Amino acid sequence: MSDSKYSVLFMRDDRDVTRYRVSPFWLKMFIFSQVFLLLCAAGGIYMGVRGLRVNSNLRDENKDLEQRLVDAEVRLERLGNMEKILQSYDPAELQSLLSAATTEVERKAEQEAIDLNRIFTRVDTQQVGVENLQAKIAGRKVSVSFELNNLQASKATVVGQADFSFVTKDGKSVKAKTNKRDLGFQIQRFKRIQTTFVLPDGLDRKDLFGLRLVIEGNDGEVIFAETYPFYHILA
Template sequence: MSDSKYSVLFMRDDTDVKRYRVSPFWLRMFFLSQFFLLLCAGIGLYAGVRGYTLNVGLQDENKDLEQRLVDAEVRLERLSNMEKILKSYDPAELQSLLSAATTEPREQAPVEEVDLNKVFTRVDTREVGVENMQAKIVGRKVSVSFELNNLNAAKAMSGQGDFTFVKKDGTFVQAKTNQGDLGFQIQRFKRIRTTFLLPDGMDRKDLFGLRLDIKGKEGNVIFSETYPLYHILA
């Protein structure tokens, strides 16, 4: 019959039975609405999982691109620093170093070429900064001072510095420094001063510059740069 309805009974122990008459149309609509809500929930769950997966993939790709950008910036900065250094060098000093890299003594076995990349390689993890490097040489005594800045003021930085002599032939000779002078633990800033001697057999005229290496608390190099005497002699 067209006017037939369903009877829905609600029974509780403490109340009378309640009876509701529901049209088949509204009953169908109720079940269809439940099915529709479940379908929407399923679609929403699928979209959420897929969106999360895509987001994770994009984040990984973004991190990879950021790392590649940082590496490119570091390489560009090194090339820029090398260009600035080469442009600002004393022509006579630079010519001496380049001559050592390109010439061979007559009637002698060929000498090893100078690796200019090794001489001018710069390491900078952006944990510390070095400014106002100054040096003074009196006889065999070398006095050096510089400002060391902690670039991450949120935490104290500790480590150890060391110097290496860079000769005009491109070779390196380790300086015998006072480790107490070059050790540091700073929150923001420290002026470092130290004195050491030229190695036996080395004269000032043999010296091209000084290379400063700064190691962090765990012994890894966090800063390294070559300073030509032409720029830092007081």
């Protein structure tokens, strides 16, 4: 029925029963309003928590910016001090000092580049012997194999680690990125060693002169070292 209503009774011990008639529309509106208020409260809590997080992040960013500003001010002050020092020098004298420093750096670099003793000196303590060292280059991959012999009269076990470096045509040494497990050894008589590694970035086959093999004993001391030109070892 369109005019039906709900009856709501309120009963107290010291009073008569009070009766109210409520329309279904208003009862629904009351329930919906309570649900709406509950949703608003949940939304308010969510926005409050989110606001606290955003505020915390902003405070952290502000501290970071303040620290960066302080660092920038310190660097700026140092640069200002350097400028004052440079301004106190005579320009001709300053240019002379810079030219002398540049010449010294170039001279040291040149000396280092042509120090062939460092990459061609042979070391042989007669603990191990290297024979039949061969290399193959396919693309940027380098494969090397050699035979390692124990030369000690007592044939006591020799433990050590071998490693390779590339020697360029202009006399520089570039360490190869080798697999240490392939080149480690513990021998009483003989072991054949095989390994593969790649050419260093920036180097091509045409730039290379040879390979330098360095073998260290268990104590880290070099017991064998020799440079092998590619024209002797390439298979």
